[in-house]
Amino acid sequence: MSVDSLALVAILCMALATYAVRASGFFLVQRLPRSRFLDRFLHHLPGAVFVALVTPPVLAGGPPTWAGAAAVVGFAALRAPLLASLLAGAGTVALLRLLL
Amino acid sequence: MSSAIVFTAKGLRAGFLAMVPLGLGAATFGALFGFLADQRGLSALETLLMSGLVFAGASQLLALELWADPPSVLALTLGAIGVNLRFMMMAAALRPWLAPLGPARAYGSLTLLVDMNFAMSLTEMRRGGRDAAYFLGGGLLLWLVWVGSTAVGHLFGHLLREPERFGLDFLVAACFLAMAVPIYEKRRSLVPWLVAAGVAALAWQTLPGSWYLLAGTLAGAITGVVLDERR
Numbered sequence: 489m490s491v492d493s494l495a496l497v498a499i500l501c502m503a504l505a506t507y508a509v510r511a512s513g514f515f516l517v518q519r520l521p522r523s524r525f526l527d528r529f530l531h532h533l534p535g536a537v538f539v540a541l542v543t544p545p546v547l548a549g550g551p552p553t554w555a556g557a558a559a560v561v562g563f564a565a566l567r568a569p570l571l572a573s574l575l576a577g578a579g580t581v582a583l584l585r586l587l588l
Numbered sequence: 589m590s591s592a593i594v595f596t597a598k599g600l601r602a603g604f605l606a607m608v609p610l611g612l613g614a615a616t617f618g619a620l621f622g623f624l625a626d627q628r629g630l631s632a633l634e635t636l637l638m639s640g641l642v643f644a645g646a647s648q649l650l651a652l653e654l655w656a657d658p659p660s661v662l663a664l665t666l667g668a669i670g671v672n673l674r675f676m677m678m679a680a681a682l683r684p685w686l687a688p689l690g691p692a693r694a695y696g697s698l699t700l701l702v703d704m705n706f707a708m709s710l711t712e713m714r715r716g717g718r719d720a721a722y723f724l725g726g727g728l729l730l731w732l733v734w735v736g737s738t739a740v741g742h743l744f745g746h747l748l749r750e751p752e753r754f755g756l757d758f759l760v761a762a763c764f765l766a767m768a769v770p771i772y773e774k775r776r777s778l779v780p781w782l783v784a785a786g787v788a789a790l791a792w793q794t795l796p797g798s799w800y801l802l803a804g805t806l807a808g809a810i811t812g813v814v815l816d817e818r819r
Contacts, residue, residue, distance in 0.1 A: 491633050498659045499634065502651060502668040503641035509672045510698045513679030514686055525813060530677055532812030533805070535777055536784040537670045538768035540804025541653060542761045543785040544792035553758055560762045564769035571616060577762040581755030 549581075551588060556581035593688040595721045603709070603725025610704045611733040617645050618737030621652075624760055625738075626745025628652045639738040643731060644702060646767060647671040653760050654798050663798040670805055678706040685713055685720040693720075700727025779815060784808025 546557045560577035568576070618639065625635040630652075638648055647668040654663050679686075679698055686694040697720070709723040751757055772781070788804025795803065 491631060491637070492658075494658045494661070495630070495634050496637070498651075498661045498664045499638045499641060501661050501665040502638070502647065505665045505669050506642050506644050506647060506672045506675070507699060509669060510675045510679055510701045511695055513676030514683065514694060514698060516676070517680035517683050518687065527677075528813045528816045529809055530673055532776075532780055532809040532816075533670065533673050535768055535771050535781055536805045536808030536812065537650075537801070538764045539781045539784040540788035540801050540808060541650060542764045542768075543788045543804070544800055545653070545761055546765075547789055548792075549758070552755075553761070556755065556758050556762065557765055560765040561769055564766045570613075570763075570766055573766045574620075574759055574762045577765070578755035578758055581758045582753065583755075585752070585755070 552581045552584035555584055592718065593685055594719050595689055595693055596719055597721070599719025599721035600725040602719070603722035604729045606708060606722070607704070607726040607729040610708065611729055614704065614730050614733045615737040618734045619741035620759070620763070621645060621648055622738035622741025623745045624649070624652055626742045627751050627756065628655050629657070630655065632739070632742050635738055635742045636735060639735050642668065643700065643734060644668070644672050649760055649763050654801070660797060663801070666802060667798070670801070675701055681710060682706070682713070682723065685709070685723060689720055697724045697727065700724065700731055702727070702730060705730055776812065776816065780808045780812035783811040
């Protein structure tokens with residue numbers, strides 16, 4: 489059980505930032521007029537984050553992670569439970585690493 | 589319309605119990621987070637502090653993806669804000685319940701705002717529920733489950749050596765892919781997502797650290813806004 493001091497600072501900053509987001513939505517809705525730009529930006533944000541986050545490591549991983557990503561997306565698109573999609577992805581990656 | 593909103597122990601209990609089935613899903617996700625945090629080298633205490641204080645699964649997974657030795661405080665903080673900005677809209681949507689409570693109860697309840705709790709409470713609100721403690725009760729159950737399951741997951745992380753052999757190093761990216769699929773919209777998402785992917789890939793090659801995340805995200809989201817404007 490140990491805590492690196494920089495890790496602790498990072499965790500505290502994440503916590504404060506996340507709470508600030510939670511609180512500010514309620515704070516602002518009581519004071520600001522709604523803006524269409526902000527509504528749309530917030531609407532598009534989560535998808536853009538997810539895609540920007542996974543694309544580079546998936547591309548860099550070569551054929552195993554390409555196929556793994558396709559498996560996860562395929563299972564998720566068929567509305568498989570989260571765990572099933574994840575296992576399909578990890579299994580595909582493991583199998584191809586073994587074969588290639 | 590809003591005949592007096594109340595905040596009672598009964599509502600707290602109702603919210604807590606109504607959340608039990610969804611708690612099972614949270615437990616799976618929490619255990620997975622704890623397991624992956626161990627794989628990335630976070631200590632048990634660091635992992636539990638993150639689950640207890642940040643309490644937002646997607647941003648905690650993102651932190652694992654960005655985690656380095658030493659960790660970049662700026663990247664982790666911006667990443668958490670980006671992934672969690674959706675909470676702003678959720679908090680705004682809960683206004684009819686929160687506003688009558690007074691600041692202490694409203695801002696206190698908001699510490700436990702997460703997706704599942706928001707969805708349950710909004711449904712209850714639209715059904716005509718008037719007890720705003722329901723929101724806090726659901727949040728409390730989720731928090732307990734989240735922290736507990738994180739601890740269990742972290743405990744088991746040690747048992748598995750060579751996670752790459754089982755493709756487990758791919759799980760963090762897989763989580764984000766699985767979360768992206770349900771929010772894909774045929775008419776609005778394709779181009780913004782391609783832009784986000786392209787800019788992120790380019791920035792990954794040219795910029796240091798995790799700037800690729802900020803570059804790809806902003807490019808994708810702004811493309812989405814611009815395309816919406818022209819529609």
